[in-house]
Amino acid sequence: MTQEKWGQLRQKLLKTVGQNNYSTWIEPLEFQELHDGVAVFTVPTNFMGNYVSQNFADLILYELNSSGESVQRIAFRVAANSPARPASTTKAAPRSTEDKPAAAAQTETRATSSAFEPLDSLQAAPLDARFTFDSFVVGKPNELAHAAARRVSEGGPVTFNPLVLYGGVGLGKTHLMHAIAWELKSKRPDLNVLYLSAEQFMYRFVQALRERRMMDFKHLFRSVDVLMVDDVQFIAGKDSTQEEFFHTFNALVDQNKQIIISADRAPGEIKDLEDRVKSRLQCGLVVDLHPTDYELRLGILQNKVQQHKITYPDLEIADGVLEFLAHRISTNVRVLEGALTRLFAFASLVGREIDMDLTQDCLADVLRASERKITVEEIQRKVSDYYNIRLSDIIGPKRLRSYARPRQVAMYLCKQLTSRSLPEIGRRFGGRDHTTVMHGVKRIEELKLTDGQIAEDVEMLRRALEA
Numbered sequence: 416m417t418q419e420k421w422g423q424l425r426q427k428l429l430k431t432v433g434q435n436n437y438s439t440w441i442e443p444l445e446f447q448e449l450h451d452g453v454a455v456f457t458v459p460t461n462f463m464g465n466y467v468s469q470n471f472a473d474l475i476l477y478e479l480n481s482s483g484e485s486v487q488r489i490a491f492r493v494a495a496n497s498p499a500r501p502a503s504t505t506k507a508a509p510r511s512t513e514d515k516p517a518a519a520a521q522t523e524t525r526a527t528s529s530a531f532e533p534l535d536s537l538q539a540a541p542l543d544a545r546f547t548f549d550s551f552v553v554g555k556p557n558e559l560a561h562a563a564a565r566r567v568s569e570g571g572p573v574t575f576n577p578l579v580l581y582g583g584v585g586l587g588k589t590h591l592m593h594a595i596a597w598e599l600k601s602k603r604p605d606l607n608v609l610y611l612s613a614e615q616f617m618y619r620f621v622q623a624l625r626e627r628r629m630m631d632f633k634h635l636f637r638s639v640d641v642l643m644v645d646d647v648q649f650i651a652g653k654d655s656t657q658e659e660f661f662h663t664f665n666a667l668v669d670q671n672k673q674i675i676i677s678a679d680r681a682p683g684e685i686k687d688l689e690d691r692v693k694s695r696l697q698c699g700l701v702v703d704l705h706p707t708d709y710e711l712r713l714g715i716l717q718n719k720v721q722q723h724k725i726t727y728p729d730l731e732i733a734d735g736v737l738e739f740l741a742h743r744i745s746t747n748v749r750v751l752e753g754a755l756t757r758l759f760a761f762a763s764l765v766g767r768e769i770d771m772d773l774t775q776d777c778l779a780d781v782l783r784a785s786e787r788k789i790t791v792e793e794i795q796r797k798v799s800d801y802y803n804i805r806l807s808d809i810i811g812p813k814r815l816r817s818y819a820r821p822r823q824v825a826m827y828l829c830k831q832l833t834s835r836s837l838p839e840i841g842r843r844f845g846g847r848d849h850t851t852v853m854h855g856v857k858r859i860e861e862l863k864l865t866d867g868q869i870a871e872d873v874e875m876l877r878r879a880l881e882a
């Protein structure tokens with residue numbers, strides 16, 4: 416970074432901290448160097464270094480990173496000719512800015528002034544009207560999380576504190592948290608319920624620091640009855656935010672106020688989250704949302720179809736489309752929902768029924784992206800094991816029924832669970848023609864409706880392959 420750039424940044428800081436603070440604390444800072452992610456400034460006295468560290472370091476770090484520099488921490492050195500410390504140099508970097516990994520520090524500075532809301536508007540964190548318990552579909556993978564969320568939403572005596580919901584992307588953590596908040600708001604309007612993301616928590620913290628309103632910040636956060644912080648992994652590596660979160664957390668738990676937290680992984684596995692924060696999070700009830708299974712995905716799709724039908728009452732969905740989507744899109748619920756929304760919009764535009772052809776056309780990219788890792792070879796192996804025949808018999812030319820049927824089952828599964836075309840599948844089954852594959856797939860589709868054993872075999876195999 417050049418001196419000139421620091422000069423420009425100082426002007427920004429002037430606007431933020433006001434003339435008095437600027438003249439006293441910022442103007443005397445002399446930029447020395449930026450090396451290995453550490454921005455070094457000289458200060459006239461040790462006292463001043465400490466003061467600036469404690470009160471303005473986050474802000475300076477924020478501005479530096481916002482201006483495109485990559486700065487992990489700030490160090491203050493007492494000027495060599497300073498009467499206070501004539502010969503030595505002192506690093507006065509505060510705990511709050513030390514040891515921050517670069518990526519975290521950069522993210523921490525993503526806030527822009529327009530992202531800040533007035534501190535006293537804390538109660539107004541918006542909740543998504545669609546995210547209620549009514550619209551949440553419960554299945555095996557999320558039943559425990561759902562039950563815990565329901566319990567907390569009753570607003571009775573605090574039994575487990577905090578409640579931590581964790582799980583992968585798009586599995587319903589935010590949905591459940593909003594559902595709790597809605598429920599509490601309707602059952603216990605007397606309670607002061609605050610929902611916000613960990614990112615918003617940090618922005619407000621930085622804002623409070625910047626505006627020198629930490630007392631207001633502390634007061635506001637400590638006066639809530641239920642605090643919900645979404646995506647807590649965001650504060651990992653952001654030391655000063657973590658510290659403030661830790662104190663807020665303790666103050667609320669001491670007052671027996673309910674805390675609900677979500678994270679993308681178990682607290683113990685969040686990298687760069689301080690141990691004391693981890694251990695606090697582990698004190699209550701930690702429940703995970705498992706990846707969705709086929710049944711849950713199908714349930715969610717059926718539920719969403721009902722909602723779309725309100726907008727598109729005339730649109731029909733052909734049999735098998737939802738099942739196909741539930742099979743093929745297993746990444747996350749958000750993608751599943753997006754696919755359905757797109758299907759409805761597309762079908763209404765072209766005035767067609769939502770059938771398999773339209774689905775394949777309209778969702779080609781989504782289907783490709785969520786392409787299963789399941790391979791043709793894997794399917795062949797699983798099927799041969801299941802029917803207790805040799806792999807070579809599945810691929811080979813023998814037409815005996817005891818080989819032909821498993822072969823057709825394998826072809827059917829390849830069509831369902833991989834994105835291979837019929838000719839490609841044919842090639843991997845001993846160089847068979849695509850019409851043979853097509854016939855095999857059709858045969859199994861028919862048999863699934865009339866032969867309970869085949870339907871069960873296919874289902875068992877599909878589960879084994881997806882597991």
Ligand SMILES: Nc1ncnc2c1ncn2[C@@H]1O[C@H](COP(=O)(O)OP(=O)(O)OP(=O)(O)O)[C@@H](O)[C@H]1O
Nearest residue numbers: 550551552583584585586587588589590715748749
């Ligand atoms: N069980 C469910 N029933 C109904 N809808 C669900 C369910 N699970 C997830 N969804 C929907 O999937 C979408 C993504 O869910 P949500 O935003 O709650 O995920 P998340 O776990 O918070 O993900 P992220 O980690 O990305 O924040 C939302 O539209 C939500 O309504």
